[in-house]
Amino acid sequence: MLILIRFGSDQKSEIIGYNFYFYPVKKTLAFILYLLIVGSGLSQSAIIKPHYGFTWPHRSSITHLVENHTAGLSLSFEKQVSGKQYWHRDYNFPSVGVSGYYTQLGNKDVLGYALGAIGYLKFYPYRFSKGGLYFKTGGGYGYISKKWNPESNHKNVIISSHSNLLIQLESGVELRLGDRLATSIGVGVTHFSNGSTTLPNKGVNYLAANVGLQYKINEPDTFDLKRSSIDSSRFMLNLRASGFYKEGLYELTGKKPVSTVRLEFSYKASLKSKITFGSDLMYNGTLASYYEEQGYESSNNFQAGTTVGYHLNLHKFEIFLHQGFYLYSFDYPDGRLYQRLGLMVDLSKGWFVNGSIKSHLVTADYFEIGIGKTLWRSN
Numbered sequence: 001m002l003i004l005i006r007f008g009s010d011q012k013s014e015i016i017g018y019n020f021y022f023y024p025v026k027k028t029l030a031f032i033l034y035l036l037i038v039g040s041g042l043s044q045s046a047i048i049k050p051h052y053g054f055t056w057p058h059r060s061s062i063t064h065l066v067e068n069h070t071a072g073l074s075l076s077f078e079k080q081v082s083g084k085q086y087w088h089r090d091y092n093f094p095s096v097g098v099s100g101y102y103t104q105l106g107n108k109d110v111l112g113y114a115l116g117a118i119g120y121l122k123f124y125p126y127r128f129s130k131g132g133l134y135f136k137t138g139g140g141y142g143y144i145s146k147k148w149n150p151e152s153n154h155k156n157v158i159i160s161s162h163s164n165l166l167i168q169l170e171s172g173v174e175l176r177l178g179d180r181l182a183t184s185i186g187v188g189v190t191h192f193s194n195g196s197t198t199l200p201n202k203g204v205n206y207l208a209a210n211v212g213l214q215y216k217i218n219e220p221d222t223f224d225l226k227r228s229s230i231d232s233s234r235f236m237l238n239l240r241a242s243g244f245y246k247e248g249l250y251e252l253t254g255k256k257p258v259s260t261v262r263l264e265f266s267y268k269a270s271l272k273s274k275i276t277f278g279s280d281l282m283y284n285g286t287l288a289s290y291y292e293e294q295g296y297e298s299s300n301n302f303q304a305g306t307t308v309g310y311h312l313n314l315h316k317f318e319i320f321l322h323q324g325f326y327l328y329s330f331d332y333p334d335g336r337l338y339q340r341l342g343l344m345v346d347l348s349k350g351w352f353v354n355g356s357i358k359s360h361l362v363t364a365d366y367f368e369i370g371i372g373k374t375l376w377r378s379n
Contacts, residue, residue, distance in 0.1 A: 044217040045095075047076040049184075053208025055106045056189075058362055062158055062202060065107055072103025072208070078122065085315050090271050095122040099138075101168075101190070103206055105146075110156050112146030114192060114204065116166045121314070131175040131182065137319075142166030142192040148200055150251070158202045160251070161194040165357070165367075167341075174214070184212040195357050195367035196246040197255070203364060233377035238264045240354060242370025249289035256285030258366045260358075266311065274311035280304065280324065284366075290333050304328040305338065316346040320356075334360040342368070350374035 052071045057063040078097025081088040088094070101116035120138025127133075141163070146153060148160040172186020192204040243259035264278035282303040291299035309322035322340040326332060342356025352372050358365040 043080040043095075045078050045182075045214050046217060047074075047078065047097075047099075047184075047212055047214045049074045049076070049210045049212040051103070051188075051208040051210035053103075053206060055111065056205040056207050058205055059202060065110055065155065065158065066105075068104075068106045070104040070106050070206075072101070074099050074101045074210075076100075076120075078120075086271055087314050091314075092124045092127065094124060096120070097122065101166075103190075103208070105144075105204065105206065110146060110153065111158065111204075112144065114145070114190075114206065115143040116168075116190070117141045118166060118168055120168065131173060133173050134171065134184075134186075136168070136170040136186075136188070138168045140166050142190075144192060144204065148251075157200045159192065159194070159204055160198045160200050164192040164194045164204075167191045167193075170210075172210075180216040182214040182216070184210075184214065186210050186212070193357070193364045195244075195364050197244075197367065199247045199251045199253075201364060203362065205362075232379060234268045235378045236266045236268075236374055237376040238262075238266065238352075238372050238374050240264070240352075240370055240372030242354065242356070242368040244367045244369055246284075246286055246366040248286045249293065253289060256288075257283070258285060258368070259283045260368055260370070262372075268313075272313055274313060274318070276307070276309040276311060276320070276322070278307045278309065278322065280307065287330070287333070291330065294331065296330070299330045302328075302330075307340070309340075311344075318344040318346075320344065334363070334365070337361075338365065340368075344372075350377075 050071065050073050052069065054069045055066045057066045076097050076099035078095045080093055080095045083089060083093060097120050099118045099120065101118055102113065104113045105111035118138045118140040120136050122134050122136040124132045124134050142165065143162055144159050144164060145162070146156055147162055148154070148156045148158070168188060168190045170186050170188030172184055174182055174184040176182045187207075187209050190206045190208075194201050240262045241260070242262075243257065245255045245257055248254050248256055259282070261281045262278055264276050266274045266276040268274050282305065284301050284303060287301045288299070303326055305324045305326045307322040307324040309320055311318045311320040320340075320342055324338040324340065326336050326338065338358060338360055340356050340358050342354055344352050344354045346352050350373055354368075354370055354372060356368045358368060
C-alpha cells in the first residue's frame with residue numbers, strides 16, 4: 001500500500017492533478033498502526049482535546065487575513081510501547097498514537113478550516129507520581145478548505161492547495177485523576193505546507209493552547225524487558241539521492257525538477273543521537289526564471305552546500321534536522337543559509353529511504369524523496 005497525496009491547481013476552470021508517493025510516510029504510519037493493533041496487553045487510551053488559539057501571521061503580507069481567534073478539537077487513540085526495543089526504555093516508555101484534528105483558521109471566507117490525520121510519538125522527559133511532562137511530535141495529512149484561486153479566492157496568498165503535509169509539535173503536563181482518568185494542559189503549533197509544489201505557499205501556522213481528558217481503556221501487563229539487537233556502528237558514510245518538483249518563481253509558471261545528491265558522514269554519539277556532516281550537490285530548475293528576470297545572460301541551476309546535522313534515533317527510524325551553508329550558487333536569492341527537516345527509514349542491508357523538506361528559515365523551498373546506501377561503517 002502507498003500513501004497517495006493529490007495536489008491540484010485551478011487555471012481557466014481546468015483542474016490539473018499532481019500525484020506523488022511518499023514512502024517514508026507509508027512506512028511510518030504502518031509502524032504506528034502495527035503498534036496500535038498488536039500488543040493488546042499494552043496501555044491503551046482515548047483522548048479528547050479542545051483547543052483555542054490563532055493562525056500566526058508570520059509575514060506582514062498576511063497579517064490582514066487573520067481576523068479572529070479560533071477554536072478546534074482533536075480526538076486521539078494511543079498505546080504505550082512494549083519495552084522490547086532499545087529506544088523504548090531509553091526514551092522512558094513513550095506512547096504512539098493517531099489523531100483526527102479540526103480547527104477554524106480565523107477567516108471563514110478566505111482561509112476556511114483545517115482538518116488533519118496525524119500519526120505521533122509522545123515522549124515523557126520527566127515523570128512523577130501523579131503524572132509527567134510530555135513532548136509530542138507528529139505528522140501526516142492536512143486539508144485546508146479554502147485555497148488560493150486567481151478568480152474566486154485571490155485574497156488567500158497563504159496556501160494554494162487543499163492537500164498538504166502537516167507537522168505538529170506539542171508540549172505540556174499530564175495529571176492522573178484516578179485509575180483510568182487523566183487530564184492534561186498543553187500548548188502546540190501545527191504547520192501546513194505543500195512544499196512549494198504549487199504557489200503561493202507561505203504556510204499555515206496554527207498556535208493553540210489545549211486541555212485534554214484521557215480515558216485509559218485497559219491497564220498494561222508487565223513490560224517486555226527483552227532488548228532487540230541494534231547496529232553498534234559508531235561511524236558511517238552514507239550516499240543518498242533524492243528529488244521532486246516545485247512550482248516556478250511565481251504562481252502558475254509550471255513545475256520544475258529539483259534534486260540532491262548527498263554524501264554524509266555520521267558519528268553515533270549515543271543510542272539516541274547522531275551528529276552528521278554532509279555535502280550537497282543540488283539542482284533547482286526554478287532558478288532559471290529568477291536569473292532570467294535579473295537579466296543574467298548566462299547561468300546554471302546548480303548549487304553546492306555543506307551541512308551539520310542532528311539525527312534522533314528511533315530503532316529503524318531517524319528524525320533529522322540539518323543546517324546548511326551554500327558554498328556555491330550562481331546567485332543567492334534566498335541568502336546563504338538553508339535547512340532540511342526529514343525522516344529516514346532503514347530497509348535492509350544498508351539501504352534506506354528518506355523524505356524531507358528543504359527550507360530557508362520559515363519559507364519552504366521544496367520536498368525531497370529519495371533512496372540511499374551505507375557505503376562504509378566502523379566501530
